[in-house]
Structures are given as C-alpha cells and as structure tokens.
Amino acid sequence: MVSEMLGKHWQVKRASKLVDFDQFRATMASQRRSTAFAVFFAVLRLGSCCSGGSLSNSILNDPTITMTFHPPTGWTYPNANAETSLTYFPGQSMTLSQATLMSTNALQSAVMEGLNAIGMPTMNLVITPQYTPPMISDCAKTTQNSVTATPAGQQFGYEENGAITKLVSVSAQVDAANCAIRSFTTGSGTVTYTDYEQMATVSIKGLTTSEYQMNLVAAKISALLMLNHNVAFTKEITVA
Numbered sequence: 246m247v248s249e250m251l252g253k254h255w256q257v258k259r260a261s262k263l264v265d266f267d268q269f270r271a272t273m274a275s276q277r278r279s280t281a282f283a284v285f286f287a288v289l290r291l292g293s294c295c296s297g298g299s300l301s302n303s304i305l306n307d308p309t310i311t312m313t314f315h316p317p318t319g320w321t322y323p324n325a326n327a328e329t330s331l332t333y334f335p336g337q338s339m340t341l342s343q344a345t346l347m348s349t350n351a352l353q354s355a356v357m358e359g360l361n362a363i364g365m366p367t368m369n370l371v372i373t374p375q376y377t378p379p380m381i382s383d384c385a386k387t388t389q390n391s392v393t394a395t396p397a398g399q400q401f402g403y404e405e406n407g408a409i410t411k412l413v414s415v416s417a418q419v420d421a422a423n424c425a426i427r428s429f430t431t432g433s434g435t436v437t438y439t440d441y442e443q444m445a446t447v448s449i450k451g452l453t454t455s456e457y458q459m460n461l462v463a464a465k466i467s468a469l470l471m472l473n474h475n476v477a478f479t480k481e482i483t484v485a
Contacts, residue, residue: 246401303456309448315408315477316443320348334404344378359465376445381409384424384438395419407475411438411456460485
C-alpha cells in the first residue's frame with residue numbers, strides 16, 4: 246500500500262494552493278546527488294584511517310564492532326498514523342519489525358563481505374547485530390484526514406542523503422504546505438536543529454584474529470554501509 250501511495254502524484258491542498266509531494270521527493274533526490282562525490286571521498290578517508298590507524302598485533306577473541314552514525318531512513322519507522330498524515334519519509338520502514346529486519350540484514354551482510362574481502366574464514370561464525378530502530382516521523386504533509394499542521398514544539402526528523410541527521414523543532418506550527426517544500430517557518434517561528442545519532446554493535450562469535458586485521462575489516466564494512474545503505478558515520482568504527 247505504501248509503495249503504491251509513493252508512486253502516485255500526491256498533492257496536498259492548502260487554501261487555494263496545491264502542494265506537490267513529488268516536489269518533496271525530488272528535493273531529497275537532488276540532495277543525494279549533490280553529495281555523491283563527498284560521500285565517495287569520505288569513504289576513502291575512512292578506509293585509509295581504519296586500515297592504517299592501528300598496528301596492534303593484539304589477539305581478539307569473539308570481537309565486537311561498535312558504530313556511531315546518523316541512521317539510514319530505512320532503519321527508522323514513523324508514528325502509527327503516518328500513512329494518513331503523510332508523516333513518513335520516502336524509503337522509510339513503516340513498522341519496527343520492518344526496520345529491524347532491514348538493519349539486521351544490512352549489518353550482517355556488510356560484516357560477512359568485510360571478512361571475505363581479506364580472506365577470513367566465515368564458516369561457523371555467529372554474527373549478531375544489536376541495533377534498536379528509533380521511531381522518527383516527519384512533519385505532516387497533508388491537510389486531509391483531520392490533519393491540520395505539525396504543532397509548535399513537536400520534534401520531527403530531518404533527512405539528508407538518505408539518513409536522518411537531525412531532529413527539528415519549530416516554535417510555531419508547521420503547516421502542510423511548508424513541510425512539503427522543507428520550509429519550516431513563515432517568518433514567525435524559530436527553527437532549532439539537534440544532531441541525531443544512533444549506535445549499533447555487531448558481535449562475531451567463533452572468530453579469533455588480530456586487532457590489525459579487524460581494522461581492515463572495519464574499513465571495508467564502513468565503505469559498504471555508506472555506499473549501499475546510506476549509513477552516515479559520525480565516529481570511526483571501533484573493534485574490541
């Protein structure tokens with residue numbers, strides 16, 4: 246049902262104006278394209294840092310990988326009435342279980358591919374991600390179904406390049422028309438942005454390796470998650 250709704254030409258009626266939800270989607274896509282090269286070079290820098298940042302030959306048994314990042318939109322889910330109020334983001338999971346499945350599969354796959362990339366055996370390993378998808382909604386983008394506006398002071402997510410990077414709070418209400426074009430005030434309100442981070446860990450049971458090798462794996466994992474899943478890392482991945 247959600248994919249059918251996103252595929253349609255949505256319009257939000259406000260007074261005598263029509264707000265095109267496709268314009269909102271186009272704005273998000275434009276932001277992603279404009280930063281493609283920045284993401285690519287960030288991957289190169291992170292890979293160089295992680296692969297050469299530690300020369301330790303310490304032996305790790307059952308290592309754990311820790312990550313801090315702005316969560317991909319698909320690794321979050323909106324409030325229960327998101328479909329009627331259009332308070333979800335394109336590409337967002339609609340339930341906690343969907344977001345959990347998407348994030349778990351992505352983390353497990355990235356770790357497996359990272360291990361394979363440097364020739365580590367993966368048979369009989371138990372790879373267990375620990376990540377709890379947060380509930381993050383957008384401001385309301387429709388005036389139908391008894392929805393009027395996002396109340397003053399209510400926080401909602403801010404998406405950049407496929408990740409939720411900030412929480413937004415406005416001192417005045419945000420009407421549907423302004424929400425859809427990402428203009429959160431009409432001159433009477435103050436907008437406050439708060440950085441938004443989440444953390445995930447992945448334990449690898451049955452693996453014994455050096456800290457140096459695990460840093461090589463971490464560099465590969467970071468590149469895969471950034472380029473394939475829009476994970477926006479805010480700190481270097483750590484292994485222990």
